[in-house]
Amino acid sequence: MLKILPSFSKKISLFIGLLFLAISLNAQQVAKKNVDDLTDAEVEAFFKKAQSSGMSEAQIEKAAKAQGYQPSDIQKMRDRISKIKSNKEQNGTTEEDEENDAKDKVGRQTQTTKKLSKEKAGNVDKAESSTESQLDEENIGKTLLIEHAEMEIFGESLFNNKTLTFEPDLRIATPKNYVLGPDDELNIDVFGDVLDNYKVKISPEGTIKILNLSPIYVNGLSMDVATERIVSRMRQLYQGLNRPGSGSSAVVTLGNVRSIKVTMVGEVKNPGSYTISSLATIFNALYLAGGPNRNGSMRNIKVIRNNKVYRTLDLYDFLLRADQKDNIQLHDQDVIRISEYETRVSVAGEVKRPMMFEVQKGESLKDVLRFAGGFTEKAYTYTIPVTRNTSREKKLLNVTQDEVATFLPNNGDVYKVGAILNRFENRVEVLGAVFRPGEYAIESGLSTVKELVKKAEGLRENAFLNRAILARKKENFDPEIVSIDLGKILRGEIADIPLQREDILTVYFQEELREKRKVTIDGQLNKPGIFEYYDGMRLADLVLLAKGFKEGASFSKIEVARRIIDPNSSNDNNGTTVEIFSIPIEGDLKLSDKGSQFVLMPFDKVSIKSSPTFEKQRNIFITGQVNFPGSYTLGKTRSKVSDLIELAGGLRTDNYIGGAKLFRDSTTVGVDLVAALKNPNSEENINLVEGDSLYVPRINETIKVTGGVQNNVYLSYNKSKSVRNYLSEAGGVTDLAIKKEIYVKNQNGKSAQVKRFLFFKSYPKVYAGAEIVVPEYPKDKKKGLTTGEAIGLASSLTSVSIAIISLIRIL
Template identity: 25%
Template sequence: MKFNISLKIIILWFLMAVSSFAQVDETEFEGQQDARIREQAAEYSRSRDIGAQDRIIDPERYIVGPGDELTIFFYGGYTRENRIIITPEGSALIPEFGEINLGQVTLKEAKQKILDALGRRYRNVEISVTLSKLRKLKVSVDGEVNLPGIYTVTSMDRISEAIQLAGGLTEDGSERNIRVIRNGQVMLADLLSFARGGDNDANPYLLEGDKVFVPPRRTKVGLVEIYGAVQLPGEYEYVSGETINDLIMLAGGITLDANLNSASLVRFDEAGDSSITLNIPLEAILEDPGNPGNMLLMPDDRIFIRSIPDYHRKAQVTIEGEVLYPGVYAVKEDTTTLTEVIAWAGGFTEEASLAEARMFRSGYEAIRDTELDRQIKLSVDQLSEIEREYLLLKSDPQQGRVSIDFVELFSNGARGLDVRLKDKDSIIIPKTSLSVRIMGRVLKPGLLTYKSGADVKYYLNQAGGLTKSADKGKIRIIKGASGAILKPSSRVQIEVGDEILVPEKKDVNWWEVTKDVGLFLANLATLYIVIDQILE
């Protein structure tokens, strides 16, 4: 009993220790990740130029505030320069004059107020006012950002820069529905529209007391989608007030092959349990976004823009190796022939080996072979002889090889063997190797010098002979011109570029053979007894 209690305590202690270590590892990982984010945010803060601006300040839009520095120049009969900083109460204290209220006014209005006030006092003196230094201000950034908090920015910083100071958006942060609370009013920022379309109003400048809140991004419902002939198809967050044209522009615009007469919008009905399809006058909308067909989008709308079939379809083939001008050639699919392309490439060089020339056709490797998938999952013992042979052939890396006899076609003029080309065909013309490759269970496998009229036995001797594990009955010749696998015979002539394969002899499992023979004899004996009883 005491032993069982002790064992339980030990197991419980072990489980608690494992759990503690896992929690420590997880906490340590999260701490490292948080430290990286903080370092990135700090680096951004150090590297950014506080005085840098993305445009010239517009006096009619810029709102002056506490901390802005204005410089007043007096020249003419009276020369002087005054630098004044707007107080926290929004006033400008001008020496020898007094206070001027500049709260919540534009730069243009602030300049005019100062000029009007000083002009009444200083006669025959020219006065000019300029904004000489931007104020700093504090804003809060909260929600789905990595480092929420209060940050110091300038009056020419945008919302995106405050978010960057806060470590950027989290994985779940919304890019398009960021809320900015300003003087009790809520406005929206759309950083994706700013980044892709340059919409400055979607990423406004910050003001004192702004509160930036990043909500979670919608992931399943409440989205809008656009597919087909646009630059950036996919799902996008829904933004109230957005139109069909707005979403198309957000998706990078249409592609060149867009069918302007074939676009549709799929929308759920009011009940939300079925959808309706509406035709979109795409051409009219793109020409005039004010067109009535440029409808406001609703959550979960989907836009489909079809492509023009075979638009600017390009067909080309590649020729490598021993032709005068190897490279890529444009062809007319199913019309241009192999002989025509070889002629365009200047014909063969003197070192070209037609016997070893090959042509491959792409596309077959992309077709899924379910039978091959099934066989790959099985062990070798579960495959029949036919299935093993099928698996071997289907695993051949030259599956896309086109059967062409280059010698007959080009040397003997057999034009009936000419082939019409397809897009992405690849033609390879190697140098004459004057060699035969021997592989497998021989003492010295590799390339051997070709000898006209020599048979398999000659090349086996040149390779040092067979090893003890060689299977003499399974020796095969692989033709270089066609890839055909042939059994050696007097009718099969070995040519330049051919390969000789000497496979390994399979080990005989005598125990399995004995069991099979015993089982056969037992069945035979049983059958004999049954027949004998019947005959009696």
């Protein structure tokens, strides 16, 4: 699509010229047409091709006139362009949109080609071959044509790589075959008995001037010839120069080199004249001009010197063999012409360089495959399919591997090298209970089941012989299972079975055909668990596998639970599914012991019970005001708090027995040690357990008051004071205090709450070290009764008053 540009009239003129140039460039393939006969699609196609020419508008118009187009034709073309432009603007599309659509279309077609190619390569059996035969050949031809047009041309990346440079190296020794010309600079060094130096430049007339000598003509001479001429003339100044015994010598070298002009024409990306160094070669010039364009030949690049073809360069010599024999040094006014390619083919698929290649006359498909780097390791080389253009349509050819060396390519051929099938023509496999499982080849001496087992070095001792499975493919490639009696085949009792390719013989282990046999042992053992069952396993063997008995194990009663299994039984054994054995055993597991020799069966469960008299040592702790605090081991089954006090040597004189605390699992156990010591048979003298800890504090003569009081404070203890006395000494309760929930937390961990009966309150007794806690309402809750609460309270009081009056009257 044509873009909308502000300077319309100027661009239209350029477009017209570009279009006529495109027509002229295609003059060899398309005869001159009347402008009226051109379709809009042809106009746009010619325009796009002309855009890539890179020539000026004047050159384009001149080329159009050379093809016979008149000014009236140019005017008609302007009208056509204007009409196309107007249609594009009305549709609201741009050239970029059209290009993107074209790319999407090509991408979809390319994906179709790849999909078809994969499907074709994956057809490995007859069923798939029938599917392949139904593919649309016309669509395949179209997609192959798209791939052919978009494939990379072999060698074009050499000139597209911007990181490469082909600039001539000026820091080299003077080439002996270098041909001198105007503007070259020569350095003449005289040394020996005489020291002198001359820097001379070749004049436009082709001479150099040395002081006291007539001009020396060197234009067109090589360095060797020019050096000999210059030294010969300089002997007029330096007698015997460069001759043996003269004592003086001279050396002529090249200083600054001149620039030359060469012209690039033909199918080159950037044609024109270029000024380059006189040391430049054909490669240098080609790189500057961008190399051949898509229509240019890589193998027919001519250097024209003095109106004659001086040398023809074949880039494939350099690309394939690094041969630069034809990469000659250029001369001033040389013309490099890149011809149009004549024969170009595409090679895709399983080759190392899938590209487009140019083929010269006499070269065969074998040469093309050499250009492509040869086949990959997965290439299917038996036949190579070829898509060839004829004068009317396409046709498909198959080139066998014997015809590759003689098959001559045609222009536009597309060669698709497929991949080999993912299967074997003579493979068989054996799996399972043989010594060498794996894949084997059907060959002489290995063509039957018996021979395959022998090749795998025979069966293992635990192989199941009554039945084996031979998996194979039918003629239509459906899977098939052949069941065989492997034991009879190996013994020669029945006929051996011939093998077919892709057969898989599976020999099973005996243990694979039954449930995995286990026995279980738990209880008083060092390592109880589940163990594999072995034939002939006895009870003592299993105990050994479990690392023996623990100290608390009972040997007098070991239980073995066994499944009742009768495959031929038709009843349920009266509901009994497990049989229990009770077996005594000696701890030393002697062979003479009858219990140790009890034979186990698969899936038995053995339980080792604990001895009824076994009990671990129980450690308890006591700290605080006792004579011997520390850790103690209880010797009796039932040990009480009073026993622990006795073990610790009794209480010290400064103890406060009423505040003693018992801790169990980090939690305080409320205990009255005074009552426990006064009456050892009381409920307060509780039994101790492993890990218990008793703390006996010193005498504490303070009382702590906390919570909803005016002053949280410690007060001195006085046994005659009550809770109300202590609250008064703390400044009284606050407005947020919940008086009915006041409680006393004693030092021994027990707590006592204020008791109420009607209007009467009973406060708990306060002991030394206790804490009086006054709970509070949350600060955001207003103290006092709501209207509903007041009415309810009044109603309750009225009811209570009536009841009291009635009771008084009755009394």
